[in-house]
Every structure is written in C-alpha cells, then in structure tokens.
Amino acid sequence: MNFDNLITENLVLNIVKDKLRHDENVISICETYQIIGGEYKNRLLALVAHGDTSAIFAFASSKWPPELFSDLTIECVYPLNEQFMLDTSSSSNITEYQFKIHSSQGQSVYYYYPFKSAHAKSFSSFHEDCKAISASIPKMNDPEHFKWTQKYRREDQSAIDRNIADGTITLQRRESKFREELERREFEYIVHKDFTIYTATWNVNGRPCGDIELKPWLSATENPPDIYAVAFQELDLSPKAITFSENRPDPIWIRRIMSSLNPNAIYEELVSVRLVGMMLTVIVRQELRKNVLRYSTQAVGTGALNFMGNKGGVGVSMQINEASICFVNSHLAAHSSEIERRKEDHDEIIRRMQFEYGISRRSIDEHNHIFWIGDLNYRLVDNPPRSVFDVNFSEIIKHDQLYQEMQRRRVFLNYTEGAINFRPTYKYDPGTDEWDSSEKNRPPAWCDRVLWKGERISQLEYNSVMSLRLSDHKPVYAIFSTGIKTKDEQKYKRVHEDVLRGMDKYENDNQPQITVEKTDIDFDIMQFNESYTRDITVANNCHLPVRFEFRGKEENGKKICEPWLHVEPTHGELITGDSLSIRFKIFIDVHHAWRMHRKQKTSNTKVPLDILVLHVENGRDIFITVLGEYRPSCFGFSVETLARLPQPVYELDLKDLLKIESDLNSSYSSSVYKVLNIPREIYQLVDYLNRNGLRTPNLFTVERKYATNPLINDIRDWLNLWSPTDFPGNPYTAAEALLMLLESPPEPLASPMEEECLYAESFDKCCEIIKVLSGPKKNTFLYICMFLNELLKFTPQNRLESIKLATIFGRVMLDGHGNSSKSIFRSLTEKDRDERRTAFMHKFLCNDIKDFARDVLTAPI
Template identity: 50%
Template structure:
C-alpha cells in the first residue's frame, strides 16, 4: 500500500520522467492526459522539457497503468515549441477543460488530448500557463509574431526520413539546430516494430490496413500540399421580410474573384409562431432560388446543401468544379430558444470534408437584448456542446467559420455614438472574448463598417421607433484555424429590406490536398514497405528439436519427452497444436498427449512442452497398424505446432513399438512358434496375413491359457475378482506379466497375483482390434433367440476365438459356482462389454444377458463336442 502511494505522487512521476532525459534536459512540468484512439482511450504523460535554448512537450505512452520505472514510458510524440507550436484548449465552461490540442511546425496534424483529471484544474492550468509563458517568451525574444498561415512541413525527400522540419527559417526561433537534441528521442523509422509494449503484449502490433494507414499518415508530408480556396461567408437577419425578390448581388457577388465555397446564413426568415412551434426545417426554396441567381458570375455554382431551423437557414453553395473534391457533407441543428429547445434561437451547421481537411460552418442566432450577454455566452456553449456530427463536434474541424446574428450589443447608450473605433471598445463580443468567456481561439477581422443594427427598414437611418434601440454590431463572422486569411469584412448598406444590414467576409483558406502524383508514389512505396513489414513481423518461435525420439515403446508403459519452445522475436507469440485435418479434429494420436497444447509467449520467454506416450488396450491395435511391418523406429505421429499469423512447425514423434501379445488377434497368437520378444514386426505381419488360411499351431493362445490356468489354480476363492471398477493401481505388475507372457516364461513363476492376472486377462481380451465374438450375428443378442442357435453362432467363429470363448465361459461358470462372492450379473456385464464390442449401438443389458446365458448353465457337452471338432 505504501509503495502504491509513493508511486502515485506527482514527485514520483516527475522523477521517472526526468530519468528519460540526459543531464541538461530538465523536466519543468508533467500532465496526466489521455488520447482517444477510435473508441479506445490511451493514457499519456505529457512533459514539458527544457534545454538551454529550446523547449519541447513530450507525449509518453505508458507500458502499464502505473509506471514504475522510466522504461515504462515510451515516447509517442514530440511537439517542439517552435513558431508553429500551439496549445489550444477546448473550454466549454469556465470550470473544466474538456480537451486541448498540441501541434507544432514539425507535426503535420494536431493531436488532441484530454486531461485525466478534468476536475482537478490545477495540474492542467499550471502546465498550460507555463507552456504559454514559454511560447510568449520565445515569440518576444524572437522579435516577431507567428504568421497566421504557417507553411506546412513538406519534405520532398524521396528517402522519406520522416519528421521533416520546416524549410522556412527566416530568423524565427525553431531552427533545426535548436532542436537537434530531440533526434535522440524520435522513434526510429524502423520496419521492425521493436517496442516494449508490443513485445510484452500490452499493445497490439499494427497489421495490414491499420499499419498502412499509420504509415500513410506518417508520410503525409510527402504528398500533402496546401491548396488555397476562396471562401465567402455571408449573414443577414431579414427580420421576417420576404427576401426572394430582393437583389442580393451587392451582398453575394461583391468579391473580385469568384469564390469556391459560399456559406450563406439567414436569420428570422419566418417569425410566425407556427414556424417556431413546428420547428420548421424545410429550406426556403424561393430564397435559395434567389441566392442562386445572385452569385458571382465568374463561375458555375451548385447548391451543396441547406439546413434550416425556423428562422435560421444556412446554405452552402460550391463551385461546380470543386464539387467532386467534397467527399462528405453533413448538417445538423440545435435549438436554444425557450427551454433550450425552441428553434427561434440556436444554431444550424454544416460539416464537410474538402480534400483532406474538414470544414465546419455554423450559423447561429443567439439570445437578444443588451442585458443578455451571459445568455449569449451560454447559447454559444450550448451549440458547441450539442451540435454534433457523426464523428466529430464543431471544435474537431480543421477550419471553422462561425457566422450569424450573435446579438452582442454595445455597453453604452446611443447618445455616445461618435467614432466606430471608440464604440468597438464597448462591443460586448470584444469584451467577452478578451475575457476568454466566449469564442476562445476564434479570430475576427477588424471591423471597419458601421453597426449593422438597428435601422428603419428601407433606409439607412438608425431606429426611430419608440424603443429607439441603440446601434450594435449584431451580425458577425468569426473563424478558427491557422490557415485562414481574411480578405474583406463588410456590411452592405444598399440592402435596406430589414432592420439589419447584411454582412459578408471573404477568406483564403489553405486546404490540405493530396498531390495525386506524389500520393501515388508514396502509396506505392508504403505498399512495398507494409509488405516487407508484414513478412518481417511474422511471429517466430524457435523449437529446441523437431524430432522427439521415444526409442522403444512398450504396451502400457508411460514415456515422455520434453522440448523447449522459445520466443526470440520481438513480438508476442501465440502458439497451438493444430488439428490434423478439417475432419479429424485431433491434434495427435489418441495414445499421445501434449501439455500444454497451446499458449502465449512474450518476447524472451520460453516454455517446456511435454509429449507423453501411453499405449493402452483401446489404442494399441492402431499403433500396431501404424508400425506395420517396419523394423526399428518410425515416425509415429507428426505434430503441427502452429504459430498464430506465422509459420507451422512439424514435430515428428519417433519410436518403435515393441511387439507384445497385447493387441494381437487371437488367430495370430495361435500361429506363433517362438516368444514374441524374439519376433520382428515383419515376421508378425507375415504370420498375421497367413493366419486366415494356414492351420493353427495351437488350439488357443498360450497367453490366455496361462492366465486362466493360473486363476483356476490359485484364484478361485479370491474376493472381488472381475469387478466393474477396474483398479489401475495394479498396472506395474501387469507390465511384469506382459513381459512374462511375451517371453514365454511359463517356466518361471507367475509374477503376479490373481488380481493382476484377472486384469491382464481383461486387457488382453479388450486390446485386440476386433472383439472376441466377431463377426457377430446381432440376432443372438435377442433374449428370446433359442440358445441352440446361440451355440451355433459360437460354433461359426474362428477356431481360436471359439476355443477362447468356450474355455473362458467354462472357467467363469466354474468360478461362479465355487466362489461365494462371485456375482454373475457383474461378471456377465463386464465380459459382455469386452467380448462384444460391436460398432452397432447395442444395449449393455443385451450384451450382459447374452453372456449370462452361457455362464448360468453348463455347456460342457457342447464344449466337449466342439473341442473334438478342432
């Protein structure tokens, strides 16, 4: 607990951040923040770092939630405090900071951050103040001001070294030399994704599409150029008057050059209560028709889109030739009238993508009356909060134009009208903006025209009504974005229809645009790089060996081999053993087991995998089949070790299964003329093939005879022989019995007990590929089937089978007769399961009853006759 508290202290974080840097590079402040990456958020620690003559803000990604050492911090981005540096806040109200963005000349795009503790304003505020002070200081000492339009970083270097610096170094601070110390911290433009966070699995490796996007963005400076577009913004409060017959040309065709984009805003198109209550949202076509007639004649235009809310309407008109460059267009509206709902006040907006930049146009009509300053500020915040487009809010746009009847008045009485320049000092909007209470980070051009409100309609005379409203600049055009330059900002006195005069402003905006030829080149280049990257970033696993040699394998013994898999690559690796085929879902043969059969290894880790072989009664015949007539070791199985997104490695399980009586058909056992231990598989398979045609050397397998004989001699009074619950504790002895049987050790003493002998007998009977009663006439299982016919069915079995069956049932009959504890039901059930293993779904009860028929009656006469036959 103590540890935790220490680690969470700001001093501790300060210390570990400082450890990232060299002496002489001092951390001045840190700030906890996060970034939104898609729907995810990713924590960052921002650090303001100073050297002797330059400053930079570092953004660190965290390897874990609570960094403990400096190595848990990974440089994610660097913002040198140069002439293009900006730290801009998104302040929605005076209390909390919703987000802020960082950019500098060296980063092509600004990055948005959100303070991790928005309610604790201190950490953020002190960080921001310090950064602002430093920037101001640098600007002052450089004795010049940042230009409104900053040339974007553009690097024409084919090698694409990335992180290009501005080419413009006209005596301003931010020279390459000043920031050379940053190079140490810039991430290598390496194709291998060597990253601690990736290696330990805490961060995913970018693949395919996302890697491509990442690279494309990283190389943006190689193909993005700025293209200047002319933008014409216009606003007019028509005071409910019909303006579809008014000549709008003085207002809309006033520029010298034809604009590329028009944003035309109206307020109070319709003041009727009906329009208000119904929240009229259908654009007024007659007005739009009039607009289209009144545009600049130097180009062909088309309406891109119109959005209306009651009296407010915003129409975006674009030059026909640039229409294909607009790839996205959305509209939205927000009412802030009564109950913050009614559409008599509020805003309408259009968001669009032009080439590579996003643009937002907002037309708002804010609360009226001199005293309602606070309310107007709130309306502004409300519109910002609620005017949301599918993926972004207003502030996320690269360029924002905010126009409309903002309704800010003058804090003076009308008697004082003297000089407009003097009056502007009393302009509420100017006062509120200076106090950072509204339109933070927006610009407005200098006002050189007389107030736009309030006139007697049809004249240029100030309001002569009883209210005698004082003049004000209600109608305004503001913008946000560094690449916008205003050309003119005027009102139009000539248009006298309303009590407001229309206002317009023209701009030049630098829009990020793909240079198609350069883009194609970069695209090709990146495609190749991503290709290479994908090949180089295949997860790799190294295995200690691909052959697992089990040497000699005997029936019912356990063997294992271990091998190591290691991850020596720079990525985490997920591995698993692959299923054999789409239909055979096993990862290995039934008598092999693998542990673990899947897992994850982070970089540098290794793991031991154990492969076990245990050949039991149920599977031995398959091993025998596999061994075939091969002498010596063979590949018993091939395991496929699969690395996710990577290659497959084949692991060969080698070994030689040694012949044993277990698993061999009784016919084969009856043809042997020497101990099995002395036999090769080649001989055994030969015998096996002949055993169907040649006469048997013995009437029944010696192995079965020896076991039953032993039981007959020693075990007839044994308790709990032949139980359904098979004890596996006796296995060890059974392997001794196996060796005794296989070496024909009849001369030696039997190495087991009645119990192990009984188990060995059961295993011997159940280990052969086919059950003893094979082939099986299913009729015999019918309880009403005449016993005579059952006997006939037994008679039809091969001689060894028949003999084993008769000998066994006679022994069991005798055993049940003699042994008080013997339970015929149990014994019949046990042998029913073993002797009749039909692939047909035969009810256990039927099998039991079949055997029971033999056990319950003496079949000596039949048996005697049968033995005579053979």
C-alpha cells in the first residue's frame, strides 16, 4: 500500500473513531455515495463492533475527505441482526456498482466506486469484512442487545461536541429534553398572527415573457400580501433543457414577477428553485425577511426513467417565526387517460421531496402549512359540450378526475381545494379566449389548481385571469389568510428562564459554542452590477447563552469584510436552543469591479474572495470562507485596456484581459496590440446618445437615479458582446452606463494628472494637462467633452447646463473612486476638491475646443 494513502486512511479512520465511544471498535470503513433527489451525496460506511454485536454506521460528510470531527454526521445505523442483509446482486450494467442494505429500518440503496479510495478500503474488502463479522458472531435479534446504537439516533446528532462521542454527556439529548419542556409549555407563550399568502401558478407553454404585464395576475388584491409563492410550468420545452435538467432560475421571468407585485409594499425575493420547465419563486415583504429563520429547496424529477425533469415538482420549505411552511409546484403527467401515472408522480414527489436542514430532513407533510400548486393535468371524465363551461361549475367539477381521486382518498390525502368559480384554464388558442381549435381539439379542463393542508388556513380568493393570453393555459391564483405560530417574546423569556432553572446543570465544560450550518459560502458565478445573496443558519446547541460578532482583520483596517460584501446581522446573542439566519450579500458596483478582477487574478474557477472571523465570546473563533467566480465585463478596465481589445470581453479569458492591462507600459504592447483612438464601448454609448438623447430632458443627473435600473445589465451584456443588435436601453440608461464605464477603472481618466487638474487656472493650462495623458485617455476625454458641448446646444429642450454637466463629469473623470493617496488630496476638503474638478471641466464646456480637439484627436497614438 502507498505510504501516503495509508496515512490518509488512518486519519479518516481516527475521525470516525472520535465520533464513537471508547468501547466501540471500528473494523472497516468504505467510501460510498447515494443519489437523493438527483444529487450525489457522499457517504462513509463504517463497520463497528460492540461486545458481541455489530452494526454499520452511515455517515454523511460535509467535505471529502473529512478533516475534522465536525465534518461527519451520523445519518443512519444498521444493526447486524436477523433482518440485516447486504445485497450486491445487480440486474444490469447500469447498477453494476450498486448495493442494497436491508434492515429493520427498511431498504437503503448505496453506490460504490469501482476503484480503491485513498481514504478507505475498497468495497470488496469492506464486504468481506462484513461477511466475516456476520459469520463469527450470532445475529442477535433482541433490541436490548443493540441498545448501544440507540445513543446515536439521528435527531440527537446536531451538537458538535467531543463529549457526545466520549459518552461523558449527551449534550443534544440534554437539549432535546430542554426543547421538549419548552414545546410542552408553548401554549404559555405562542400566539397566532395572521399572514396573507398569495399563491399563483401558470403553465406558459414555453413562451418567452416578452413585455407581458403580470399585474392582473399578481396584484389582484388591494391589500399587500405578506408572502408570494409564484409557480411556472413549461418555461422551457427544448430537448436540451430536458436532457440536461436545466436548474438555473430564469432571471427575466423573476424580474417580471418582482415588478408586478402589489405596489403597496416592498418585497424581497427569498429564493427561487427550478427544474427544467418548473420554477417556484418565494417572495416576502421586506420587513418580514428577518422573521424567516431558515429555508431549503428541493426538486424531484418524475419524467422519463422516473428521473427526467420534464415532469415532477420543485419545493420550498421555510420557517417563519415558529411555523414551518411548504410550497410545492408540480407538473404531473399529461393526457386524459394517465390518471394512474399522475398518482405515481404525486406519490413519488411526496416520497422523494425531503428538505435538508443540516443533518435533519423534513418531508412535505412535516410542515404546519402546505400549499400545493401547479399544472396537475387532471381532466374531465367525460367530454361535456363546451357551452356548459360558462355556468354551473359546481356540477361539472364532480366529473373532474382530481375531484374524484380526492373523494376516493387516492391522492392529496387531507388536502383541501376551494370552490372553483372560474372557467377551465385549459386549453385555449394562444392569444385568445377561445377553446382549442387545433386538429386535436382538446376538451377544456381545470388543469391548474391550488390545494392546501394545515391548521388555521382560510382561503380568501381563488380565481383565474382570462386577460393573460400568452399561453394555452390561463394563470390561476389563490389568496389565503394563515395563522402563523409566533412567540410572545416577553412570555417566552419568562418560560425559558423558568425551564432553565428547572434543568440540572451540564456536566461538561461551560465553554460557549455555536453551530454554523456551513463555513464555505459559495456564490458561484457573479457579474457586475448584480446582487447575490446567501444565507446560513447559526444555532446555539449548548446550555449557555452565546454572544457572537464578526470581527475585523488587522490587515483590512479592522473591517469585518471586503467593501463589496455586506453581512447582516454582524452580531447577536443566542439563548439555548435558538437559531438565527445570517445573510451574506455581494454587489459588485463601479467602485469594486476592478478589485474583483485583481481578486480573481488569472483563475477561471471559484476562488476564495474573503475570510470572515466569527468570534464567539469566551469561545473559539469560526472562520467563514466566501467563494465565487467573477465573470469579467468591460466595467472595471481602463480605457487603455479597452482600446486594445482584439475581441469582445465576452470572448476573452480574464488572464488575457489582465495580460493586456499589464503590457500597457511596455514597447511590446504597441507592437502587438492594435490600439483604437477611443474604446468601442465608449464610442457605442456616445454614438447612441448623439442620435437619440440630445433633446432628452435631464439626461444626466447628479443623483444618478438610473444606476439601479435593470436595463443597465442588459447594456453591460450588449457592450461585452460588441453586439450588432439594437441598443437594449434608452437614453437615460445609456447616459448612466456611460458614467459607470468612465467611473469603474482603478484610476480616473485624468490619471496621472488628477493632482495638476485641481490647480489649473487657465484654459491653456488645462489643455496642456490633457496633452500629457495617454492616447486613449486624451482622445476619450476630448470625445466626451465634444459630446457635452453638443448637448449644451439643446439646453432649452434637455434643461442641462454647463455647470451641472461639469460637476457630474468632473467627479467621474477626475476623481474616480475618490481614494487617491496623494498628499495634495488630503490637504483639501471634499467640497474644495469637488469645486476644483467642476472648474476644470467647465473650462472645456465654455470654451471652443474644436481646433484643440482636432489637433489632438488626429495625432497618432
């Protein structure tokens, strides 16, 4: 055996031993995995002996190979009793590396690797060890003989504490008793607050949203809802999306949703989950976001091979206050005759949709309030004449397959559906309110439904929207008033203190500690001017109150994180049993784009972007790593770099872009790169404004109110591609994009002469300073000034004055990010700097610069 592999295997073996008690012997370990909801989950199996009995422990690993005691969590324990069998038989090559464990807990399917792991034994060796142990000891069936395994019940594994493994104390079991007492007395501190929940579903038949207005569907109530759950089916019908199980939420539809919500409240997207054509977006009122303690998503494909995502369901589980809510969006099997297949889809979604919260899972039915929405595809048993579908819905619905299936208690057991008082939602000729006139002549049906289950739920409205004609389906919405369990904090504090007084003191050390859901926060791929959020849960599983805070690092000026990262909350206190959701938000704006280029360096994969220190008072610090991959754009590069681009930014690797940037001052640069007088990106924006914006009122504003307009990102992509298509914005967003592009490089356009600009008293002196700049910089500066002079010719129409334009462009082109370290800058106040920049720019707007510009712009670079 390779010596390094032996060391690695022993390290993993020692970690497994640390999870167990001293009188339990680890015989063998094996690396395996399971496929859960279409995802591959690492598993480590350990054969463990205790006295005359043995068991197989299945560990979930947060990282592979595990490095710490806390990386492993006990998922399940299989006693080697009469019911135990390890079955390696296979019926096809597809399952050649599959095996099943039959036990008193049922059947579990695992997969092993055909090669030997460097961290554990091969499966064949592990299997031989299991057979040898089974043959050498009697298979005892009395539960008393396996009582030692009960100490490792899954629900008792949340606490990460070595004392649990030692057997000195069972911290989580102690905590379980504490929670039991709190739950027993919850009637003393729980109240129910009414929340309005707005559910909506629409099968869009693969049609793009275009400029469709969704307010008739999503703003059908005057009072603003507290929570939205918006579901789509058939977002994408392409074979590629189905084959590769497209799971990226569609940002275009999400933006359309967010702009169509009730205008009487401010909303925030909590999470979106997608599987091929199914997408579910959950949105909460901004002031209620802090009440959402945690959430989880899951997707289940039930299409071809009971796996493909063209049919199935996606779900969101969330805890708000003390209540758990589940939203399920499903698209069940189609066609009138497929009743049994729809039941199979329904059963499979219920069986496989398990929401993960750390080491625990929660099924759909393990929620206080459940809302099941989507295209359920149930049809009518017979085909009544179409004329009856405008009246007497209560009689027709008795012929509905879903109604009959629920009456027979075959599907949606204990779910409720409100009275249907709207026309069937399927099938229409797209663009009309007319029933299907195609050759198939599909009969009308109520395919799109909203069902619910749980306590304290009352339906306020259930309807469809006929005016939306994009699809062959009509959208449906249902509004509910839901009584959410909520703590009365004062009463809870009294009960909590009373319960604490009634519990014996812990026998382990009293060091405060918190459990962090994960220490690697992965932001995946990020782009300029887009907001990204991730949430983690921190919990107090020890018996002491815990105070925590994020602490700054000395090398970062004692700031807790990089300026483009926002953490909320930054500190807090958790009493025993409490948990808290911490949000990490990244937004790369004009001040930070160039920093992200340096941070990413030449890597085309995810890199550590920041490391945060989570300090626990009187406890150990926890280090949280922020990971991500920043996709470069034209924002953040100097005009010299942009002027030398051989291809659009979209087609270049970051290392190629940084190479161009690093070569700027070398003789190699001028001989290799073709240098444009002005970067294409700036030329395209100014050219568009020349043609479309000269008469636009207040085209440029000091407030920069268009910086957050979603069209900015469309313009970004257009510039990155050198796209030949029509400009995707309008004059206002083009103007803002121009300012952002000029402001985003690491140094201002006037660098390295920004200091001299502040002390130039005459126009001639100003011109001399501009002449010193590099070719692309001075050309760009004068090109912008000529455009501004053209703007001033239309002052009566655009209401722009020279001083206002000088102020705006002085800040952008002469100041950049306002972070110069030159001594002259430090000796002036911000007001003085602003006035001097304005005065410099104003000289180019109130003097005739045509001759000067002609001489400079035609000079070779």
